Amino acid sequence: MNGTAVRVEQLAAAYRGEPVLEHVTFEAQEGESVCVLGPNGGGKTTLFRVLLGELEPTAGRMELSGRPAYMAQTERTRLDFPVTAFDVALMGTLAAGRWWLPPRRPERDAAAAALERVGLAGVAGVRFGELSGGQRQRALLARALVQDAPVLLLDEPLSGVDPASATLITGVFDELRSEGRALLVASHDVESARSFDLVLCLNRHQVAFGAPAETLNRAALEATYGHELIVLDDGGGTRAVTVQHHEHGD
C-alpha cells in the first residue's frame, strides 16, 4: 500500500491564456491524505479540474494511478433537478461505461451500498434538493464511492455541514485511506489541515508542500492567504484562521 497514487511535476494551468496556477509539484502515495489549502482564487479547484482532465495543463506532467472520483461542492449541483439521493449515487456507475443502457442490478446494489455507508439508506428515495446540507454532501460522497476510484478529489467536503454529518464523512475518509485510496481535500480550514498526512499550500502557485508540521508555519500561511489570515493567540498556543469571501470557480 505504498505505491504512488498521484505525481505532479511543474504543473501550470490557464484560463483563456491567463495563467491561474503555476509551478505545482507534489506526490501522494496510496492511503495518504493531502489537504489543499488556499484562498478563493488560489487555484484549488483549478488543480482538481486539471487532475480530472477537464482542463488541459499549459505546462508540466501528472500521473494518477487511475481515473479519480470527484466530490463537488453542493453549490455546483442543481437543487431543482428532480433526482433522488439514490439517483445521485447511481450516477457514479456511469464511470463504468454503458451509459446508454439502464443500470443493472450490480450497479443498483453498489449505489445502495454506498448510501448505506454514508448513512443515507433511509432517505434514498428523497429528492436531493430536499435533503439537508450535510445529507447532500453525503449523497455526493456516495456518488464518488460508487466509482471505486484509487484517488478521490474532494472539494470542501465539510463546508456548511452539520457536526453529525462531518463526523460521519471524516469516518468514511479514514476508511478510504485504510483501503489504500489517496484523498486530496480542498479546504479553507487551516487548523483541520493538521490532521492530514500532507499539506499543499496554493496561491496561484505552489507556496509549500510537505507534512503539516513543516508547512503550517506563519511564513507559509501568510504567503498563502495574505491579508485573509488571522493568527489568534489563545494563551495555550497560536491558532490560524482565515477570513473568506466565499466565491466559487477558483
Add this chain to the structure above:
Amino acid sequence: MDVLDFLVDPLRSGIDRRALLELALVGGFCGALGFWVVTERLVYSAESLSHGLLPGLVLAALAGAPLLLGAAGGALVAAALIAFAARDPRIGPDTGTAVAVTGLVGLGALLALAPDSPQRLEELLFGDPLGVTDGDLAAAAILLVLGGAALVALHRPLSAVAFDAGGAAAAGLRPAPVRLVLLVLLAAAVGVAVQGLGALLVLAVLIGPPLAVRHHARTPARAMLGGAAVAVLAGSVGIEVSFHAHSAAGASVALALCAAAALGSALRPSPGWARGGAWQRSRRRARALPGR
C-alpha cells in the same frame, strides 16, 4: 348533439384527423424534449433557432421545395450566424443573438412579401396544421421514433450533466458532446414542428408541456412522459377549438399549450410534496406529539 359527438366531430374530417395525427407525433417528441430544453436553459436558443430559420422556409416555398428542407437549411444557417454573432465580446452573446435573429426574420419577411411568393407569410409564421402533407407526417413519425430512441439512450448522461456537469465529467462523461446532441435534437424538432405551428408558434410545443408538469413530476422520466402527454392533449384541445370556433388551427394549438403551462404552474403542489404524502403525514404527527 351530445358531448361525444361534439368531441369526435373533428375526427370525421380527414383534414382534422391528419392535423391531430401530426400534433400527436410532433407533440409526443417535443413535449418530452422540452424537459431538457427548459432544464438546460436552452429556451432562448430554441426561440432564436425557430425564428431564424424563416428565410429558409420562404426560399423553400419560393423554389417549390419541401418546407422541411428549407427548415433544415435555414436552421443550419441561423445556427452558424447566431454562433458567429454571439461570439463578439464587444456586444455580448444576448445582443449578438438578438441582432442576428431580427435580421433573419426581416430577411424572411422581405422574401415572403415579394410579389411572386407562392405561400402566404402568415402560414410560415403561424403554421397550418390543417395543411400537413404525407411527407410532413412521415417526417414527424421518424422524428418521434429516432428522436425518442435518442432521448432514451441519452437519459442517464443528460441527467448526470444537468445535475452536475463537473461531477459527470469526473465520472467519465463529456458534457459538451452530450449538450451538442441535445442541440441537434432541438434543431430537428424545430425543423419538423415548424410545418404545423410556424416559425413564431413552434416554441409553444417545446416550452408549454415541460412548464405544465415541472412541479408535478418526481423524476426526469416522468417529466418527459408527462410533457409528451400534455402536448398531445393540448394539441387535441387546440384542434377541437379550431374546428368548432373556426379559429386559426396553429394559433389555437399554441394557445392551448400555453394554457396548459399556466394551469400546471397554478396547480403547484405544496412544498415537500416530492417526499410523499405518507412521509409528510408522519412528520406532522411527530411535530404534534406532546412535549415537542
